[in-house]
Amino acid sequence: MNWTAIYAIYRMEMLRFGRTILQSFVSPVLSTSLYFVVFGTAIGSRIDQVEGVSYGAFIVPGLIMLSIMTQGISNASFAIYFPKFIGTVYEILSAPISFLEITIGYVGAAATKSLFIGAVILATAHLFVDIEIAHPLAMVAFMGLTCLSFALFGFIIGIWAQNFEQLQLIPLLVVTPLVFLGGAFYSVSMLPPAWQTVTLFNPVVYLISGFRWSFFGLADVPVGLSLLAIAGFTLLCLGIIWWIFRTGYRLRD
């Protein structure tokens, strides 16, 4: 493993993050506060509790998930799309490093940013509602794995995308709907039975459910299944990235 090279990529990405730190910090704080005002206050006044948890607290895990998933994708996809776009990718491809090292550098940085944003949202939420975390270790593990797997997914999108529209397409058309319909703001059990069945085909449900379980001990699906889902997704992304670098897909002519 060429850790010097991995660190070089990681550091460069974190420098970019540092340049936009204010934006990286302000926007999640602002959007979280808005969600609390809209969902927590407006809707929360009608839905008092969900399975014994106040609605305001109930949506916190979903909110964090929503942000780290979309941020993970957009950070990682941009991180590799941008060098392709401006041409600096030549240097990455000519360096004596393997696909794994390139991936660890970029995805590691993107996942770090998502973790940071997740933590900021959690802290912001804490200002609005009381949250007790039932299984802190599991919470950190779920959050870490989600940051990682969605950064991997974003990395794939960034390599695949050939223009800015394509870069936005999948996050917009696939991920955001799946997250909203994945029980971020409600419990699956609140849906009519037919929709509950449909929902089980949404992979995001498993992630949010597992994450919420780590907060409140409540889950829509068994925790083991959640863990399996996220591990499977991570492996799938790794497999695709391995194939991309082996074949040079969209990177090497």
Added chain:
Amino acid sequence: MASILEIDGLKKRYDSGHEALSGVDLKIEEGEILALLGPNGAGKTTLISIICGLVNPSSGQVRVGGHDIGRDYRKARALIGLVPQEIALEPFETVWNVVRFSRGLFGKPRDDAHIESVLRSLSLWDKRSAQVRELSGGMKRRVLIAKALAHEPRILFLDEPTAGVDVELRRGMWEVVEGLRARGVTIILTTHYIEEAEEIADRIAVINRGQILLVEEKARLMARMGQKELRIELQHKVDALPARFADQGLELIDDGQAILFHYDTRGDRTGIASLLSELAGEGIVLRDISTRQSSLEEIFVGLVSEDAA
């Protein structure tokens, strides 16, 4: 001395179906400066891109310092620095950071002193804290060179380094190249300017339509260029030259209507004056005389058009 770069039967067919390289063989010795000379679209960038790992070859072999670029890519690439044809730089980062990044990317431990000396040698030291986007085009090109040198490569590729570069910067660039050569770095540069190849290279390889047409010591190529040809048109046709001219390199052409005389422009005396007076002494009347030089350009154009035929 072992060849630092060996290319055998290298072919590249792009997905579009275009064959950019059709069987390139080339050996480059350590410490030399090779100019890869060829018109636009000849395949220069493709060749360099394959060696550096940016483009996958269709077939053939490349070894850098004895390491295969496929199987042993880590060892092979560690030896190489690449200055690409197009300027491609992270715009919002500082000069210092982008150059330092390159060194790390190639797995070399941090060495601020080395980076400082590279930046100084390229007159970029004053700009180390400037963001790349604030720099002029010429400075950006120098940053690209600094990046390529940050990890102390044994071989440096310069792909059309003087495209869009002013005279002063060009001179500065050649100074850097000379300095590198003095330290034993092998340099391969592509160009479609003959003067540039002439100015700097030890050997010149001419490439056209994906094939190397000629690889020759520049000195020998220049010797060919130094040859001049004097053409003497005669007033009256002669059947044969008088015997006394037999060993002077004269050639009777056009059915005895003209004489060709080859001479070396770099000699102390060309022998033209004495030849002319001797001819007059033999009663041969001249109608007209003209000279021409076979330039590298001409050699090059000849090769390229032969190849196209």
